[in-house]
Amino acid sequence: MRERIVITGEGIVSAIGNDKAATLTSLREGKSGIGVMQHLQSCHHELPVGEVKLSNTEMKALLGIAASTEISRNTLLGMLAVDQALREGGIQHASGKRILLIAGTTVGGMDITECHFDEMVATGKANPCLLKHDCGSCTGDIATHFGIFCEHTTISTACSSAANALLLGAELLKAGEADIVVAGGMESLTRFHLNGFNSLMILDQEPCRPFDAERAGLNLGEGAAFVVMERETDALERGAAIHAWLSGYGNACDAFHQTASSKNGEGAYLAMKEALETAHLTPLDIDYINAHGTGTPNNDLSEGTALKRIFGERMPPVSSTKGFTGHTTSASGSIETVICILAMQHRFLPANLRWANQIPGGITPTLGENGKTLRHVLCNAFGFGGNDTALILSSRPVDDGEASSSSEDRQAIVAAKVEISSEEELAEIRHYVKPMEARRMGRIMRSALLSSLKVMEQVGISCPDAIITATSLGCLENSEQLLMQLREEGEVMLKPTCFMQSTHNTIGSAIAIHTGCHGYNVTYTQGAQSLEWALRDARRLIRSGKARSVLVGMHDETTPRFRSMMQQLDAEDLHPIHSIAMILTCGE
Amino acid sequence: MEELILELKEQIIKVLNLEEMTPEDIDTEAPLFGEDGLGLDSIDTLELIMLIEKNYGIKLASPAEGKTIFKSVATLADYVSKNRKK
Numbered sequence: 001m002r003e004r005i006v007i008t009g010e011g012i013v014s015a016i017g018n019d020k021a022a023t024l025t026s027l028r029e030g031k032s033g034i035g036v037m038q039h040l041q042s043c044h045h046e047l048p049v050g051e052v053k054l055s056n057t058e059m060k061a062l063l064g065i066a067a068s069t070e071i072s073r074n075t076l077l078g079m080l081a082v083d084q085a086l087r088e089g090g091i092q093h094a095s096g097k098r099i100l101l102i103a104g105t106t107v108g109g110m111d112i113t114e115c116h117f118d119e120m121v122a123t124g125k126a127n128p129c130l131l132k133h134d135c136g137s138c139t140g141d142i143a144t145h146f147g148i149f150c151e152h153t154t155i156s157t158a159c160s161s162a163a164n165a166l167l168l169g170a171e172l173l174k175a176g177e178a179d180i181v182v183a184g185g186m187e188s189l190t191r192f193h194l195n196g197f198n199s200l201m202i203l204d205q206e207p208c209r210p211f212d213a214e215r216a217g218l219n220l221g222e223g224a225a226f227v228v229m230e231r232e233t234d235a236l237e238r239g240a241a242i243h244a245w246l247s248g249y250g251n252a253c254d255a256f257h258q259t260a261s262s263k264n265g266e267g268a269y270l271a272m273k274e275a276l277e278t279a280h281l282t283p284l285d286i287d288y289i290n291a292h293g294t295g296t297p298n299n300d301l302s303e304g305t306a307l308k309r310i311f312g313e314r315m316p317p318v319s320s321t322k323g324f325t326g327h328t329t330s331a332s333g334s335i336e337t338v339i340c341i342l343a344m345q346h347r348f349l350p351a352n353l354r355w356a357n358q359i360p361g362g363i364t365p366t367l368g369e370n371g372k373t374l375r376h377v378l379c380n381a382f383g384f385g386g387n388d389t390a391l392i393l394s395s396r397p398v399d400d401g402e403a404s405s406s407s408e409d410r411q412a413i414v415a416a417k418v419e420i421s422s423e424e425e426l427a428e429i430r431h432y433v434k435p436m437e438a439r440r441m442g443r444i445m446r447s448a449l450l451s452s453l454k455v456m457e458q459v460g461i462s463c464p465d466a467i468i469t470a471t472s473l474g475c476l477e478n479s480e481q482l483l484m485q486l487r488e489e490g491e492v493m494l495k496p497t498c499f500m501q502s503t504h505n506t507i508g509s510a511i512a513i514h515t516g517c518h519g520y521n522v523t524y525t526q527g528a529q530s531l532e533w534a535l536r537d538a539r540r541l542i543r544s545g546k547a548r549s550v551l552v553g554m555h556d557e558t559t560p561r562f563r564s565m566m567q568q569l570d571a572e573d574l575h576p577i578h579s580i581a582m583i584l585t586c587g588e
Numbered sequence: 589m590e591e592l593i594l595e596l597k598e599q600i601i602k603v604l605n606l607e608e609m610t611p612e613d614i615d616t617e618a619p620l621f622g623e624d625g626l627g628l629d630s631i632d633t634l635e636l637i638m639l640i641e642k643n644y645g646i647k648l649a650s651p652a653e654g655k656t657i658f659k660s661v662a663t664l665a666d667y668v669s670k671n672r673k674k
Binding site for chain 1: 650
């Protein structure tokens with residue numbers, strides 16, 4: 001029998017409730033959490049948001065953290081959800097088990113950085129908050145707070161981050177690399193990404209209307225959700241109540257555009273197809289779909305097309321619950337996973353709020369229904385750059401009746417390696433990339449793409465089976481440029497080209513777009529350990545036969561300002577630019 | 589008008605980082621978007637919206653409005669000359 005993965009505890013905090021019970025009430029009563037900004041310090045009051053109805057001080061009090069401690073809202077949200085999940089899962093101590101924390105996030109400590117940025121630029125003095133700017137340190141702080149985790153890591157694939165955290169958790173459990181995984185994601189609102197999304201002109205000034213013909217964009221939300229995952233046999237052994245099975249998952253890359261989804265939704269289609277295959281289910285087994293459904297004209301059209309390609313005329317009930325929570329970006333995958341579990345447990349279909357007008361030829365979402373038995377549900381989460389992930393949650397185990405696909409253990413070898421550590425080397429990108437494609441790329445993108453293309457050339461492949469990227473700080477140059485723009489011009493339209501290349505996963509997705517690679521694509525960001533995590537994932541893919549060639553890269557850059565600040569804080573010095581690209585193969 | 593056209597071409601080259609191009613390389617009448625023209629995409633539309641807001645005080649409510657305006661440098665120059673606030 002295959003090793004089944006179960007979920008035995010959930011924690012959730014979002015605009016519609018500070019815990020699972022409140023979330024359930026809001027969902028059943030059709031009560032949206034989207035409204036006027038209360039906590040975020042932004043001038044954009046015309047933009048509705050899905051804020052968590054707690055101040056940072058209130059969250060600290062709930063967590064027993066001193067009010068004077070400076071800690072990002074993002075980390076606090078994550079801690080609240082992890083705390084609930086651990087309590088519900090009955091895990092208060094490690095008791096000899098290997099417990100692993102996997103978090104998905106993109107903003108990291110940006111909410112604190114943006115508060116201190118002006119003062120740092122004005123005085124030239126570093127604020128220690130910079131040491132907590134990166135995503136990995138948020139996860140690290142959560143792990144330290146609970147003190148039961150033997151390892152932790154962070155995935156950053158923009159809006160599919162949390163879904164990929166769950167996917168990784170399941171794989172690590174199956175591979176026997178952990179006994180219990182607490183996986184999920186968190187994202188707090190920041191001025192940085194609110195203004196960034198605003199400059200992409202995809203924010204609706206009204207509460208969002210996913211899948212409606214008149215939809216005019218998304219509303220940003222915030223929150224966190226984490227789940228306790230373990231092998232079914234272990235859960236039964238310790239007498240834990242099983243809330244759901246994570247029976248399938250798929251990760252694919254649209255490889256189309258940095259911010260737009262392809263017309264036929266190729267990445268979404270491939271991710272859903274793979275999720276069904278790993279679950280050993282057919283489209284007919286799916287009783288409900290929690291769509292990504294952001295409410296942007298592009299996403300909803302593309303996702304609708306992908307859904308039709310999978311389900312044809314026999315479309316199960318579909319809804320987007322972003323009309324309740326807003327788009328909680330990196331956290332959306334786990335928040336919606338918990339919503340799916342609640343729907344299965346309490347036998348109802350969550351409503352697609354505010355839907356009124358049919359998209360011609362598009363899907364018709366459900367407006368909610370009670371008394372529905374849900375056996376298997378599909379939960380989609382898609383990110384910028386086309387990092388698309390689909391999960392399948394089940395209220396009963398899938399009886400596949402087969403032995404596990406016992407692929408012989410393949411040994412992964414590093415077939416080639418290329419390193420770039422100076423800006424002068426970047427001019428060579430001209431030999432590989434047309435000026436029209438290179439024109440937007442900042443240093444880190446050029447360095448990442450150049451090192452990747454050179455290493456692929458060495459082993460003679462034009463498209464790897466999978467792309468795994470590691471970065472400790474991501475696209476710092478663009479992030480700093482946007483923060484400078486906010487400082488100098490105020491909350492105006494930020495430069496869209498810089499914003500779309502400020503997420504960590506923009507690196508891996510640019511390589512996928514260039515090479516046309518639709519395969520597995522994730523980005524790790526866990527400080528200096530990022531590369532080791534990426535390599536571990538690559539070896540697992542090759543060992544299990546899921547990929548024969550994997551492109552792994554670690555890419556980082558720094559700016560003169562950031563570098564001098566980090567030196568003041570005695571942090572490890574960074575190269576202005578540094579890329580390591582490797583090809584791992586099974587040696588055939 | 590010729591002056592405005594040249595000015596717009598220079599600004600387009602700058603904001604879109606068309607590094608190796610000069611104003612002479614951009615055909616005034618040719619489509620800016622799509623494969624048979626300059627090959628710009630949706631992010632460029634946003635950059636152009638920012639450009640006309642910053643330099644000419646023209647505000648567009650949605651990228652869809654830009655579709656006809658940004659068809660070519662000629663249509664853009666025509667729209668800017670009629671609607672500019674600065």
